[in-house]
Amino acid sequence: MRASTQRVVTQDGAIVTTSHPLDLAMTGRGMLPITTLNDARGDGQPSMLMTRTGAFRPDAEGLLRTDSGLVLMGWPTLPDGTMPLVARDTSAALEPIRIDTNRPVSDPTTQVMLGANLPALETLPTGSGAALPLKVEYFGNLGTSESLDVTFIPDTTVAAGMSNAWVVEIRDSASNDAMIASFRVTFDDSQGAGGALATVTTLTGDPYDPATGSIPLTVGGGRIDLAIGVPGGTSGLKQLASSFSPSNIAKNGSPVGQLLTVEVDAQGYVMATYDTGFVKALYKIPVVDVPNPNGLVAVQGQAFKVSPASGGFFLWDAGDGPTGEIAGYAREASTTDIAQELTHLITTQRAYSSNAKIIQTVDEMLQETTNIKR
Incomplete structure (x- = not known):
């Protein structure tokens, strides 16, 4: 008699639902990139292993690892949460995923969308001519609460009828309330597009971009893009015979917050949620695939490494190409039937x-x- 072993890597186990967001499993072909704890703590490039499933938890150093010492790896995102361009046939850009649970985080505002209705009757020669003030909060680079003070001044100089024109002035609290931009807007009064934005003329500051409908503002902490709408569009500034109503003001960014939870979505993004409501992508986990998974060499801890029989690896986005998605709150059950x-x-x-x-x-x-x- 002669005993032999055979490991069928391509045979998928059933997905078992769990109660922890960092229990991860593959829902199709492909594997999660991991490394050993010693490599993760070393100074050099960590070696890449792979696994189908794992219960990852942050340790005292913040490394996402299993009880057997396998550390999850991913690509770090840019400060705005987007992914840079990386090589897919090498693991050089992969890093051990580290979660700083006790470090406060802030997110400065870079975009503000301004939506409001300006009262058309105020542009009549008989209008009051009173300026309409509006304060819009934004968050600075250090998490401070700042404000854009926007003033809408109606044009009442037309002798007969409505001028449909306003001068908009913007002051910044982080710049000692200095005026950082001003522009003149006119509105369409035709039957088909009545009330829509018609033209925007820059008076001071950076020029208006009609393609994006935004004006770059230089505030005390950097640049903010103020979106007021495109000519003829349905969003942004409008002018109708109604009262002044800031109806849709939105911004990105958040004040200083503490980490609440960390989850991994189906595309492999490691999403951190803070107590201020701020959600940011910290890493992106790729899916590792090889031409012949059954040729992989098994190592300790339900992990595998490439071999000449398996062929070289390629790092896919989860759900793209031949690979499946990454499932959180899930583990892959064993394919061995004990009975x-x-x-x-x-x-x-x-x-x-x-x-x-x-x-x-x-x-x-x-x-x-x-x-x-x-």
Whole structure:
């Protein structure tokens, strides 16, 4: 008899739902990139292993690792949460994923969308001419709360009828309330597009971009793009015969917040949620695939490494190409049926006992034949 082992890597196990967001499993072809704890703590480039599933938890150093010491790896994102261009046929850009649970984080505002209705009757010659103030909060680079003070001044200089024109002035609290931009806007009064933005003329500051509908503002902490709408569009500034109403003001950014939870979405992004409501992508986990998964070499801890039989690896985005998605709150069950394997073991044992009995019987018959000759 000769014993042999065979590992069928391509045979997927059932996905079992768990209660922890960092229990990860693959829902199709592909594997998660990991490395050993010693490599993750070293100064050099960590070696890349791979696994199908794992219960990853942050340790005292913030490394996402399993109990057996396998550390999850991913590509770090840019400060704005987007992914840079990386090589897919090498692991050089992969880093051990480290979560700083006790470090406060802020997110400065870079975009503000300004939506408001300006009262058309105020542009009549009989209008009051009073300026309409609006304060818009934004967050500075250090998490401070700042504001853009926007003033809408109606044009009442047209002798007859509405001018449909306003002068908009913007002051910044982080710049000692200095005026950082001003522009003149006019609105369409035609039957088909009445109330829509018609033209924007820059008076001071950076020029308006009609393609994006935004004006770059230089505030105390850097640059903010103020979106007021494109000419003829349905969003942004409008002018109708109604009261002044800031109806849709939105911005990105957040004040200083503490980490609440970390989850991994189906595309492999490691998403951190803070107590201020700020959600940021910290890493992106690729999916590792090789031409022949059954040729991978098994190592300790349900991990694998490439071999000449498996072929070289390629790092896919989760769900792209031949690979599946990454499932959080899930583990992959074993593909081994214990009851069936015990049944096979008992059958093999009985067959071995029967064969041994046959050999014993033959031996006794030969012994009896020898005795007869004597």
